[in-house]
Amino acid sequence: MxxxxxxxxxxxxxxxxxxxxxxxxxxxxxxxxxxxxxxxxxxxxxxxxxxxxxxxxxxxxxxxxxxxxxxxxxxxxxxxxxxxxxxxxxxxxxxxxxxxxxxxxxxxxxxxxxxxxxxxxxxxxxxxxxxxxxxxxxxxxxxxxxxxxxxxxxxxxxxxxxxxxxxxxxxxxxxxxxFGLASSLRWLLATPGSAIQEFKTLKTHAYLDFKGVVNETKEPIAGRGEVLDVNNQRLVILFEGNIYTLSDELAADIFASHVRVKKSDRPIKIERREFRDKSREALLAGIPSGGLVSGVVHLPEEMSLKIPVSEGTYKAMEQKGNDLVLTYVSRRQIEKLALTQEYEMKNRRNLAELSRLNAQARKIRGEIAALDDNGLTALGKEVLVDREEEEKQGTRLAELTSQLEELNVRIDELKLKLAAGRPLFSGEVYIRQ
Structure with missing residues (x-):
């Protein structure tokens, strides 16, 4: 040759x-x-x-x-x-x-x-x-x-x-x-299973071209979404700002039989952040544009959040007790979080009760001050105030003092509740970019 x-x-x-x-x-x-x-x-x-x-x-x-x-x-x-x-x-x-x-x-x-x-x-x-x-x-x-x-x-x-x-x-x-022999074969097969295997080999941002139907409405759907994860043999994708599961199973949000993974050269960056007693505004300011947050945020005691309803079945946000569990949540989704009416009404009731108790305490302190300061010296009290009247004033003063101590305890309890209910958050999250 x-x-x-x-x-x-x-x-x-x-x-x-x-x-x-x-x-x-x-x-x-x-x-x-x-x-x-x-x-x-x-x-x-x-x-x-x-x-x-x-x-x-x-x-x-x-x-x-x-x-x-x-x-x-x-x-x-x-x-x-x-x-x-x-x-x-x-x-x-x-x-x-x-x-x-x-x-x-x-x-x-x-x-x-x-x-x-x-x-x-x-x-x-x-x-x-x-x-x-x-x-x-x-x-x-x-x-x-x-x-x-x-x-x-x-x-x-x-x-x-x-x-x-x-x-x-x-x-x-x-x-x-x-692309390699294995990747080329997966590209030819164009099935969700082959796409899952291809995604597992990548360390960069990957995108999915797909055609299928929305299982809930049976409407056709097609486009390109970013592949985030694999969950129970279903692809987890970010598509038009929402997270969906995609598979050739009817249990997935999107039923698709023709999919192809497109890899990119942009590496995936994962940043770990731990925070304590941070305000909502400070947390939102720390999320970069396009970043997706996963992790656990510890909520104030008895705080209840109103989580927006997602279009898919994938739970990106879920409250478990005093913990808010996040999975690939964008800044826009976190901004939509709101307190429930019950939680806001409870705070308002506590504030009203605190105001009432403070007013009552001021009144009792005024009565105590009036009993203690009646314009007489100690010698004047001995001369002008009889024994029986003095005992009545002492008894009344003891009662008012006891009532004031009880009110102060209740006021301190309410202040602690309100302090615990302040929207300050702690936790540990991972930001994917």
Whole structure:
């Protein structure tokens, strides 16, 4: 086979093998370059070949000693060439690494692409009339198929047809290489199950193109939503400001049988925040635009919130006792939270009761002051106030003092209740951006 045919087949096989093993960056131009080099390297034993003319000082001695399609076209030659190339790449990586450039991830792929494409040359030459000595030094020629009528001669018209077929296969291999074999199969299946598996492999923001029906109304629905999570084998998506579950099950909000995940390059950022005695305004100010909040917010004692009704069945906000549980809640949704009428009326009643008790306490303190200060000195009281009247005043003063102490206790209790009911919040949340 000629160099162009070997080059195209080498690229094709490299892309397919790397895709099968889920290797990324297989479309990097350096990987394609080393795949081409590897695919023509076995012909270094032929001085008239492309690679032979470049390394003429190697190709001439090789041909004179071993001949064409012998040692370099064997498994031994493949292993030796891969080891030599690996050694060269390691040296290059060390030098470049010394210059503060990390190419370790690419270096492994360079070696893989060179080795795969080198082997592709040996495989393709087995379809040639002469075949190749895969198991050199065994002199036997290895061919596919055995019947020479179905094998090709280098440069023949049949090779041109093979070349164009390989070009088509190489082009088809590009998306497989970019997304990986598994991702490509999931894209072809386009089912919620395959979308779930694809989403689990991603670490960046992912979006879902879907078509389906709303289970509650049976109305058709289609669009693109951001995938947030997987819950009970259902995709949790943010679509038009609301959270829905999507699956091919009737229990989900959206029944869809045709879905595809679109990944992005934007990484998911999760920020943990712990707070204590913060006002509602301070908490809202800390939520960035587009951020989604998950976690638990501890509410004041006996506070009851009015949670807006969501369009889907997914509970993004739920009050459990004195805790507000949030799951992927936006700032806009938190702003819609309101106190229940019962809670507001209770606070108003407590304020009215506190005002009444304070007025009553002021009145009693006035009476006590009047009894204590009647304009008489101690000597005047002994002369002008009889014993019986003095005892009555003492008894009344004790009663008023006792009433005032009881009122003060009730006032303090109400103040504590009102303080506990102030809208200050504590808790721990995670903000997803």
């Amino acid at each position: 000629l160099a162009p045919t070997h080059g195209i087949f080498g690229i094709f096989l490299t892309l397919i093998v790397l895709a099968i093993f889920g290797v990324q960056w297989s479309l990097h131009w350096t990987i394609i370059l080393f795949a081409v080099i590897g695919s023509i390297m076995p012909d270094i034993d032929h001085p008239n070949s492309t690679i032979g003319r470049i390394f003429y000082f190697i190709s001439g001695p090789l041909e004179r000693r071993y001949g064409h399609r012998t040692v370099t076209h064997s498994l031994i030659g493949w292993i030796i060439s891969t080891l030599i190339f690996s050694f060269i790449v390691i040296i290059i990586s060390f030098v470049i690494g010394y210059l503060s450039f990390d190419i370790s991830a690419l270096a492994v792929r360079w070696i893989a692409s060179f080795s795969i494409s080198y082997l592709s040359h040996l495989i393709l030459d087995m379809f040639n009339l002469r075949g190749s000595q895969m198991f050199w030094p065994d002199p036997g020629r290895d061919v596919i198929p055995k019947n020479p009528k179905f094998r090709l001669e280098s440069g023949a018209k049949a090779e041109v047809l093979v070349f164009f077929i390989l070009v088509i296969l190489m082009v088809l291999a590009f998306p497989l290489s970019k």
